[in-house]
Amino acid sequence: MTVSVEWYLLLSAAVFCVGLFGILVRQNALMFLMSVELMLNAGNINLVAFALYWGNLTGQVFALFLIGIAAAEVAVGLGIILVLNRNFDDIDVTEATTMRW
Amino acid sequence: MIVEAVLAVTLTGALLVAVGPDRYAAKLATVVSVLPLAGSLWMWTEYAGEGNALLESGEVAFQTTVEWLTLGQYTLQWYVGVDGISLPLLVLTTVLTTLALVSSWTPIDERQSQFYGLMLLLETALIGVFVSLDFFLWFVFWEGVLIPMYFLIAVWGGPRRKYAAIKFLVYTNIASLIMFAGLFALIFGLGDSITTLSLPEITQAVLADELGSFAGLEPDTLKMFAFFLLFLGFAVKVPLVPFHTWLPDAHVEAPTPVSVMLAGVLLKMGTYALLRFNFTMLPDVAADYALLIAAFGVVSVIYGAVLALAQRDMKRIVAYSSISSMGYVIIGLIAYTPHGLGGATFQMISHGLISGLLFMTVGVIYNATHTRMVGDMSGLANRMPWTVGIFITGAFGYMGLPLMSGFAAEVLVFIGAFQTSVVPAAPLLTALSMFGIVIVAGYLLWAMQQTLFGSFELETDYEIGPAPIHDVASIGVLLGLVVLLGVAPDLIYETIQDGVNPLVDFAGAALTGGA
Amino acid sequence: MNDLGTLPDWAGLAPALALVGTALLLFLYDMIEPDSQNNLLLAGIAGIGSLTALGFAGWFLLAGTGQPDRGGAIELFDGQLVVDAMALFFMAIFASVTLLVVVASYDYLAGRANQAAYYSLVMLAATGMAVMATADSFVTAFISLELASLPSYALVASLKQNQGSVEAGLKYFLVGALSSAIFVYGISLIYVETGVLQFGEVATALASGELSGVVGLGILFIIGGFAFKTASVPFHFWAPEAYEGAPAPISAFLSSASKAAGFVLAFRVFLTALPRGSVEGTLDWVIAFQVLAIVTMTVANFAALRQEKVKRMLAYSSVGHAGFVLIALGALTSEANRSFVLGSGMAHLLVYGFMNTGAFLVIALTEHWGIGREIEDFNGLATQAPFACAALTVFLFSLAGLPLGGGFLSKFYLLLAAIDGEVALLAIALVVNSAVSVFYYTRVVKAMWVEEPADDLAIEGYPSGLYVAITFAVVLTVLLLPGFGFVLEFTSTAAETVVPG
């Protein structure tokens, strides 16, 4: 029995919301990063599932690209978090508020 | 090409003076300013235009047209030229600039090259305003005036100069944008019937009833809407009560030569534009609201004069009385009679000269006393007889003393306004506005009595003696011009009449047809 | 189908290739000599690279490459990339801004570490932007967008010892990552509905039949992605901090080129992939952009009123200008002459590219001199550096829409566009916000020219690179007033490639 495509959509939406929720409530930069990854993967779920549904590879190929880009993004992100830690002695994203208003 | 030459010379001169050393700036700038002066006077003697530049029959003098760029359906042009309305104002600008530059020699003692450069830049923009016949080009110059003016007030002004300068800039800029929107409402309403933004084309299209509906507004509503926005925008510049509050601040804070330019020429931009846009393009709307517009004029006259009564700062007195004087221009314009329109234009010139004269004289006194407050000094006539003599004569000129230009202008305006059938109850309104001549006498006489007469006393610690000869000379020249135009208004009035007459013709036809 | 003379099709990508080549060259150099301080060489390489890109872009533009009379747009890689007038026009903007930034960085970077990395990241980001201009599929769109973004994050944070820079990098990155995620999710929703990602095919797919809310949601999320890239409210939060904290040349780069990149992609996506006619029923993006435009202009301009730091004020101004350009999308109503409207946004982006970059470069100059960031710190600067201050005055007044530079005309063009689309609210918002903006720009001008200098105001040296870049920018800004017509030729051709007729 195949799972109806609507369920994938729901799943991806759920993952997306979880990620968003994480971003809103976590102050740790790493957690923030992970939440973003969740959101990105919500997109991946859609792409992969619907590549099957539509019977073409476009979605899957794009998903592969996305995974790669996500990794790059994490790399840059970790670099930034590293210097954040160096400058603010913390990786709490709400701490860095020297500039506002 | 003379127009281009004048503009180019002035602009080049401005840049040259600005980068040159302070030492030579004053004299260099004055010498440079003689070139556009000579150019404009040459144009004056060679002028062979006829009629109103905006109307079909008009022949524009010294005209050049070059395509600039095409934006959408509209071709923007470099389109310059003069007619009987703009030429006198052009000459006024060049004359006043040169004299204002001379009067700067004494008070301006720091950052001179910048000051004189900006003054010439201001002159360039002002000349541009009066010669442009393409709306967009005109608007470039129109906005371009603001920038040098802002600096001139903000850098070389009095204690509250920054406030005054930014108020001037923001207030008048907002007004410009409102006006801009107003004109574009018209332009868009004209739709495909125009292909350039040249003022004659716009005017003639509007007058030919080619206005369509735009943004859901029927042509008539659109006209009204555009008129309203244009009027609002120009009313700030003129300024008409209640949009005037930037003016006293700007005048009080600006250094004297800048006040001269401000009162002498900048205010005329407003009335000039009203004449060119509101009253030439949309005479029927003007006629519909004639009573309201005339009321604006009357209120400005009386209110400005009454406020002048309450002032102690002599510059503020002249500033408020400028508001009052510009009210007459409005009353004359809305009359749509030959003497109304002609007299109003004449009043622009006349007020330019007289207010320039008074500001310069106040400046000469200030240079010596370092105060402008009535009450801080008395009996100046004992120390600077010639300056005081010119001041008294100028003040009488401001009061509309016969044989000085103010009288000729005011009488023509009154005659024109009295006769009009455009404004309801015109005789009554005219009579009401004429009461301004009594009030103006009141405050000027009061100020003169306090400061010039009595025994000599001065609150500030300055030794004063006769003013420098170049200062007296420049106010003397202005006084001479005021008297000359007062004795022989025909010198410019013929040219002005030639420019406004076609306006009376078609407007008269349109208005009687409409009414 | 296309005509590049004797050159192969892929040569159409020459500007992007020049940029990426330069980046790789710099990488190579960095690998060989990681601690190099040979600033002149590095800047030279980067400069020549961007100049080459500019040369190619300009050449192609003038030669008519990708334009209908020369065989139409060049499609590459199965329609993943497309080289047409719009792409070339924007590549020219990117290359110009990059050139200015690189020249200016020569002085800015003097004595700092990791110079080669810096230049190569700039070139990479520029490459990303160039590819964004040519992207013709959501796949390439997203990849190029990330290619532009990721180096930008690093560049913003490149002053590793500086708290502000790091904080700016962090915020930029976090908001950017979130926005990318939203963008991707939006793309995936489009894929859910259509099963294709190439723009033209998406349009074809959407044109048939009823659309569900999924598409609308997807479009909304895609708008979010662009809003981030163009720094539009409410995705603008990163901008004030990123521009303020970043090295000033990078602020210039981001606020000018990166914004333009976001817009060129948005133009293409919304006009070729998600044409309003097809998706109107589920989400009328014209309305959405109208809302965004008005909100962006108003929030940014009013917030800028009370800023005390020059750079931050410019950041808000930059957000405000995003709002102005959004008019070009918001005015694409059915009444509008669409290529005319679209052209207005492009023209403004070009002019803005010079005047805004110029303004930030003057800020870079003041940072180079060690002058403070507050407006007050600029007091009396004109006594020391009249040329730079005159240039900044021109930039600021041009930004304000006063007729000292091309900004006056391009804003006017935007106004015409708003009126052409018969969106009165946009026109009014444009006028009101222009009026408001005069005030805060003037504050800086006032500080420089009017206020008395502080006693300790002293500047040392007149760095040639920065001055060259500023001079270049100011000359172009001023020349764009009389020479605006020249720009218009390109914008109208560029706009007609995405909205024929």
Added chain:
Amino acid sequence: MMGTTALTTLAGTATVPQFISLATKDVFKLAPAIALFPLASFFISLFLGKRMPKGGALAGIAATIASLALSVWLVIELAIGGGTYQETLYTFVGGASDSAVVEHTGVELTFGLLIDPLAALMLVIVSLISLLVHLFSLGYMNDEGETGLPRYYAGLGLFTFSMLAFVYSDNLLMAFVFFELVGVCSYLLIGFWFREDAPPSAAKKAFLITRFGDYFFLIGVVAIFATFGTTAFAGENSFVTMAADGLNPDVAAEGIDTPGVSEDTWFTVLGLLVLGGVVGKSAQFPLHTWLPDAMEGPTPVSALIHAATMVAAGVYLVARMYGFFALLPTVLAVIALIGGFTALFAATMALVKQELKQVLAYSTISQYGYMMLALGGGGYVAGVFHLTTHAIFKALLFLGAGSVIIAMHHNENMWEMGGLKDRMPVTYATFLAGSLALAGIFPFAGFWSKDEVLFETLAHGLGGSPILLIAYGFGALAVVLTGLYTFRMVFLTFHGEPRTDTAEDPETVGWSVKLPLVVLGVLSVVGGVLNMGVLKDIIGESNLFLHEWLDGATMDTDLGALSASHYSEVLEADYGAGYEVTDLSPLGPGVVALVFAVVGVGAAWYLYSGADPEPKMTRLGRVRTVLLRNYYQDEYQAWLATGLTLPFSRIADKFDRGLIDGIVNGIGTVSMVVGRQFRQIQTGVVTNYAALLAFSLLLLLFAFGFVGGWF
């Protein structure tokens, strides 16, 4: 045409006369010089005065002599048969060939000369008085060592120029121009001693109050121009003739443009407006308050102002356009009432003044009241006659007072004088002659003219105009008071014992003072010969020289619409004032007036003639206080200016800066506050950004979701 018919009948000639003859006599060509000489002296004195002997006085004297000579020549020319001369000298607006102005409006504004008997007479008076004042100034100013003499003589020159030009203006606009210039000159001269506080203030007051009057005058000028398209005084196309045609039902009038009211109403309004200027300049109630203050100026200037120039200008204007006023019964009644009332009103105040010049000032107001009374009462000739005689004896009195003031070292208080008659006989004799003339004692000049004024008013009043009778009552009563205050002045100043040391030993005065006094004294005695109206029935109408003169009887050509008989015609016409003349012998009323005058003089003799007179007026108690305070006229007018207008302007200023400017600044402030709020959105916390971002997205989602129907 109406004008022509009128004069054929009246002048009794059968030929159809030229309305205006364009004389080619050389003297008329020279006429502009009459005014230009003093103008030249203005420039010479102003710029070269410092280097000239006598501070420029000589230039002025030469100029006025020349003017006088030319004026006399003109009079002779007219007396031996010349014609009225009218010439447009200068086109102010619209002068160019193929003028756009003229092409469009059909009118031009011009300056021109109108020389008729009236103008010629006035020219002589003005130039004569001016000459004498110049001469007198040599003693009063030069010998007293005043500084600023070039300025003084320049002022006199300009003043004379303005007045002369005003006098022979051929249109109302030009008249207004010089009317105003006269006002400015009086400002400059009254405020001559600018280093003191009072003169500048008095000068300001004089200018302001007369300007208030001129405001109405200017409206009148503009309105007349707008109504008739011309402001010319004389000629077929003058506004006077057009107005007459407009009102005359027998004539079809064209080109009159009234703003929606009937013609007679509108003309009445016009007349009243012009009258505003007259009331201001001629110091009639209620705009008389400036005149006593104007005594702050040098005394010769007072003489000039009061006798021949400034104040005379108002009355002269009425005479000049009498053809217009004669059409308007309401305006005439107002003129007569104002005149009569002012005559009485001012006389009462003169009773209690202590300063010599103050008495003369109020007497001036009073006497100009008589002239107005005459003109309002239909006595055109009488008004002009009184203007003439008054010019002479009032100039005499002022100059005599000036002489006394020199003698008294600038002390003007009469109570500190006394007994001067023996010490300054010439001054006394001439002053007495002037006083007798002023009081109206037979046979001095004032007697004849004042009697004629009263007679004309009475005659027209009895003819069915009761309002004139009231005015006559005022005038007759004032005769008594005139006698009283005049001789109170004479007795206090010259008679009795010297009351102070200065009076005991006054300074002597020179020939330059005495000469003018003698000349004027003689004229005051014999001036009445001009028009002995009281004896009309005895000597015959043709020997009333002034009447004949003003009627144009001496001229070859007909004076037409400018003639006295034409004015009577209009006055009595149905469309005009509608006056009727009772057939009354002038002898009876003349005797009555003389008796009144003698009663006044006798009262003065009774009260003040002793060796050491007491202040008798104190018995009037509070009435005296009221009189001394001038009925509080100054107070209420000062209150109008400083108590009402000034506070109002301050309130307006507060309103302006507070509310209007407040709104402007308020908009700025609101923008700033909004800006601060928007700025606060940027909290600096990246999580908040994410939240706001998500929230906004959600908001958009819901909004567009609902619109797009996604749910």
